[in-house]
Amino acid sequence: MDSNTDGLKMDFLSSTALNSHTSMEKVSMIVDRVKNGDLVVIEGGLSPEEEAELIETTMREIDVENFMGIDIYTLEKDKTAFFGLSKKKTVGITIIGPANVMKAVKKKSNFLSMIANLGDSGASMH
Amino acid sequence: MIRVVSMPRFLTRKFYTDIFNKLLGKNKKLKIGFYGHPNSGKTTLANRMTNDWIGKPIGLVSEIPHETRRVYRQEHVTLSHDGVELDFDIIDTPGIATKIDYKNFLKFGLSEIEAKERAKEATKGIIEAIKWLDDVTGVLLVIDATQDPLTQANITIIGNLEARKIPFVIVANKIDLPSAAPDRIYSVFPQHTVVPISALHGENTADLYQAMVKRFR
Numbered sequence: 289m290d291s292n293t294d295g296l297k298m299d300f301l302s303s304t305a306l307n308s309h310t311s312m313e314k315v316s317m318i319v320d321r322v323k324n325g326d327l328v329v330i331e332g333g334l335s336p337e338e339e340a341e342l343i344e345t346t347m348r349e350i351d352v353e354n355f356m357g358i359d360i361y362t363l364e365k366d367k368t369a370f371f372g373l374s375k376k377k378t379v380g381i382t383i384i385g386p387a388n389v390m391k392a393v394k395k396k397s398n399f400l401s402m403i404a405n406l407g408d409s410g411a412s413m414h
Numbered sequence: 415m416i417r418v419v420s421m422p423r424f425l426t427r428k429f430y431t432d433i434f435n436k437l438l439g440k441n442k443k444l445k446i447g448f449y450g451h452p453n454s455g456k457t458t459l460a461n462r463m464t465n466d467w468i469g470k471p472i473g474l475v476s477e478i479p480h481e482t483r484r485v486y487r488q489e490h491v492t493l494s495h496d497g498v499e500l501d502f503d504i505i506d507t508p509g510i511a512t513k514i515d516y517k518n519f520l521k522f523g524l525s526e527i528e529a530k531e532r533a534k535e536a537t538k539g540i541i542e543a544i545k546w547l548d549d550v551t552g553v554l555l556v557i558d559a560t561q562d563p564l565t566q567a568n569i570t571i572i573g574n575l576e577a578r579k580i581p582f583v584i585v586a587n588k589i590d591l592p593s594a595a596p597d598r599i600y601s602v603f604p605q606h607t608v609v610p611i612s613a614l615h616g617e618n619t620a621d622l623y624q625a626m627v628k629r630f631r
Contacts, residue, residue, distance in 0.1 A: 336573030343512055343570060344544050347537040350514060352530045357513025360566040387513035 296327060296389070296404050303332040311338045319345050322386050323355050327404070333362055333379030342384075359390040363400055444630065445503045447550035449543065449571050452509030452536075454558040455587040457486075459613035460506040464488055466619070472506055484508065484535075485542050507546055508539030510567045547574055552630040553582040554622075559594040559610065563602050572603070581629045585622060586610040 299321055306314055315338060321328050334342060339360075346358050365380035383390075383400070394401040448456040461471040472488045486506040514536050519529035553575055557563050575582045584603055586596035589610045596610035609625045611618040 336570060336577045339566075339570040340544050340547070340574050343510065343567075344541050346512060347514075347540045350533070350537045352514075352516045352533045356515045357511070360512060362566075362569075387515070 294406070296406055297325070298327045298329060300329045301331065303330075306330060306332075311335070311341060314338060315341050315345050318342060318384055319349055319358075322346075322358050322384055323349055325386055325389065327383065327385040327389070330382040330384070331380075333382045355386065357387045358384055359387045360384050361390075361395060361400055361402070363398065365398075443503075444552060445505055445550045446626075446630070447505045447507055447546055447553045448556060449507055449553050450509060450556035450585075451558065451561070451565065451567055452511060454509065454556045454561075455613045456509065456554075456556045457506055459554065459556055459585065459587065459611075460486070460488075460504055462613050462616060462619060464504060472504060484539055485546055505546060505550060507543035508536065510540055510543055510571060511536075512566055514540075547578065547580070550580060552626070553580055554585050554626075555582055556585045556587050556613075557599055559586040559588050559596045559599060560591050563599045572606070582606070583622065583625045583629050584608045585613075587613050590615050590617060 301317075309317065314334070318328050318330075319342070342358075342360075349355060350357055361383045362379045363381045363383075364377040367376055367378045383402075385404070389404050389406070391403045391405060448460050450456050457472070464470060464472045468488075472486050485508070488504040488506075514533045516526075516529040516533035519532050520526065524532060553571075555568065555571055555575075557568060572582075584599060584606050586594075586599045586608055588594050589596055590612035594610075596608070599610075600608050607625050607629055609618065609622045611622050613619070
């Protein structure tokens, strides 16, 4: 949440920017922002170990009155491997935000539509 | 509709002994962890298995999410048969979630103070469940077949099991309920072993035990 405008603040982090940090740094960077009410959009995804660490750190930071945890959504993309012979899914974008702000309305493999709750007002994102 | 197939007692006993023998292999110590969302039926299944195998339940079952707030461990689940003693551990973990809202507990009649206390305990339980991933040798990922299986918690658990090379079986639970759709779980996780069961009624548990033999030995 941006304190000057009371609007939703969204931070977009490139995979290059993220990969220059250790797993612990990445996780605390995300949790700090989300705990502050911000939405974090990451190019690519976290590793399974980083996801587990993210959940663990979130649980430590939960404060029943003000911070109830996070919501995570991913959009996948096809990646060809073995000289174009096989396809597998990889994470294209990861969106992480405060659970009391994010509300996924519709999710398909290549489409995500969300509503962000901002107190009395609301913002939609597609 | 529930189909219950009953076997003669001596055959049942032999069936479980065979399962144990295959599960344990050559003196391998097995620690089977139950993972999944809150209220997916982990404790009901753990109770079903310990009742089948040692004749007593492992933990309390409740309608309230996060009833299991710490890891329950039934050590040395032992079956003696024909002079052979078989031994393993069952580990029932709290449900893994990315958020906990104490207000959800108010719906179940808890006071605000109790609900907040339960929420705090639930966060500790989730941390404990994640830590136990380092210590289990096989996992049953229990998914409520009436719910959307494609959740971040399920994806994170599966990703971690794959990364750590821990064998697992996906249990599509609650197939006794009319809204259960185990096919959705097959389609979302086609590359993994999925067994539809009703832990509550014991339906299809024999198939689950056989799948465990294949995956865990």
